[in-house]
Amino acid sequence: MKFFSYFYDEMEHLFYQKPQDFNKFVTRELLSYGLGATLYMPATRPNIHQEILSKKHEGLTSLVIDLEDAVGDLEIGRAEEKLVKELSKLFEELNRQFLRFEDLPLMFIRIRDCRQFQSLKEKLGKAIKLLTGVVLPKFSSEDGEMLLKLVRKIHSPQHPFYAMPILETAKVIQKETRLDELLKIKKLLDQNRELILNVRIGATDFSGLYGIRRSADTTVYDIAILRDCIADIINIFQRGDDPYIVSGPVWEYFSAKERMLKPQLRQTPFRERYGDEGLKLRAELIDQNMDGLIREVLMDIANGLTGKTVIHPSHIKTVQALNVISFEEYVDACTIVEAAGGHLGVVRSGFANKMNEIKPHYVWAKKILLKSQLYGVLHAEVTNIDLIKKEVYV
Numbered sequence: 321m322k323f324f325s326y327f328y329d330e331m332e333h334l335f336y337q338k339p340q341d342f343n344k345f346v347t348r349e350l351l352s353y354g355l356g357a358t359l360y361m362p363a364t365r366p367n368i369h370q371e372i373l374s375k376k377h378e379g380l381t382s383l384v385i386d387l388e389d390a391v392g393d394l395e396i397g398r399a400e401e402k403l404v405k406e407l408s409k410l411f412e413e414l415n416r417q418f419l420r421f422e423d424l425p426l427m428f429i430r431i432r433d434c435r436q437f438q439s440l441k442e443k444l445g446k447a448i449k450l451l452t453g454v455v456l457p458k459f460s461s462e463d464g465e466m467l468l469k470l471v472r473k474i475h476s477p478q479h480p481f482y483a484m485p486i487l488e489t490a491k492v493i494q495k496e497t498r499l500d501e502l503l504k505i506k507k508l509l510d511q512n513r514e515l516i517l518n519v520r521i522g523a524t525d526f527s528g529l530y531g532i533r534r535s536a537d538t539t540v541y542d543i544a545i546l547r548d549c550i551a552d553i554i555n556i557f558q559r560g561d562d563p564y565i566v567s568g569p570v571w572e573y574f575s576a577k578e579r580m581l582k583p584q585l586r587q588t589p590f591r592e593r594y595g596d597e598g599l600k601l602r603a604e605l606i607d608q609n610m611d612g613l614i615r616e617v618l619m620d621i622a623n624g625l626t627g628k629t630v631i632h633p634s635h636i637k638t639v640q641a642l643n644v645i646s647f648e649e650y651v652d653a654c655t656i657v658e659a660a661g662g663h664l665g666v667v668r669s670g671f672a673n674k675m676n677e678i679k680p681h682y683v684w685a686k687k688i689l690l691k692s693q694l695y696g697v698l699h700a701e702v703t704n705i706d707l708i709k710k711e712v713y714v
């Protein structure tokens with residue numbers, strides 16, 4: 321499995337450094353960058369195993385089968401049965417067709433509580449090997465330890481199994497309890513670091529606690545209370561030389577409707593790159609409410625987040641295209657890491673537009689180089705807009 325495998329003959333033209341193959345058996349540090357656009361689907365969805373085998377969603381690298389918010393309380397029993405049935409079928413088909421587990425997208429289940437987690441572990445049997453891990457919603461310092469103990473019982477070098485806690489409780493969003501709760505959660509995760517693939521942000525649950533729902537014209541960074549909380553999450557979990565990977569929150573919109581605000585994509589980059597054809601591309605993005613998604617992903621990246629939760633397959637390629645490393649970022653990162661021996665404090669960028677300070681930019685540079693292994697590096701003359709154009713709208 322690798323990002324952008326559907327480009328085939330165009331890989332040489334687009335990528336200075338091609339994306340490399342990966343699966344759940346690579347190191348945790350590298351795998352944490354490999355989730356890309358993580359597609360959520362309810363456990364009640366029919367024929368999940370067929371969708372996975374047929375590679376229905378082009379570009380998909382990770383998915384979550386959801387037993388929590390996507391399933392009504394009265395449907396839990398049926399959803400659990402459906403999940404076990406679908407994963408068991410997938411396990412059988414892979415063995416029957418002699419297909420490799422490593423070629424599957426990274427698969428996770430989102431559970432409700434410890435009891436359900438333990439029950440599913442027993443019912444899945446050997447089929448649990450299909451999973452890369454479990455998503456832990458409404459993760460808290462109170463019940464998190466028990467959940468991570470269950471994860472540890474499954475995890476092994478032969479069959480790695482990771483946890484992805486979601487921060488979305490009242491204690492995290494409410495000002496008077498936030499820092500204490502985040503520090504307690506951070507301490508708990510530090511004690512189980514080898515089990516934690518990344519940390520996720522539940523912006524929808526946070527919003528719901530205040531009766532807020534953002535529109536397609538509004539990013540999470542435009543909602544003051546969400547922006548404030550996300551800033552503290554980044555502050556706590558992305559500190560130091562070995563930060564946690566924090567993933568961008570879900571984007572909820574995928575269908576066109578009448579716009580109330582001006583589109584959020586400037587005309588100039590599209591017109592300068594492609595002329596009239598570029599303006600047509602911009603119009604198509606706006607028609608599908610993709611301009612808000614693009615703006616939010618760019619803000620995610622600017623704030624140090626990697627990857628994103630999505631609820632529609634049409635988002636996958638755009639999210640992943642925006643996470644590809646530019647040639648300039650890659651060269652600067654290489655320069656910084658190579659100059660980190662202690663003899664230099666600052667190096668002029670080869671692009672003559674910035675100074676690369678070795679110590680302040682070193683963690684950023686390491687992150688860029690890790691991310692570049694999976695997402696690849698564009699040629700100097702290629703942009704993320706080129707990828708979006710080729711992937712989605714041609």
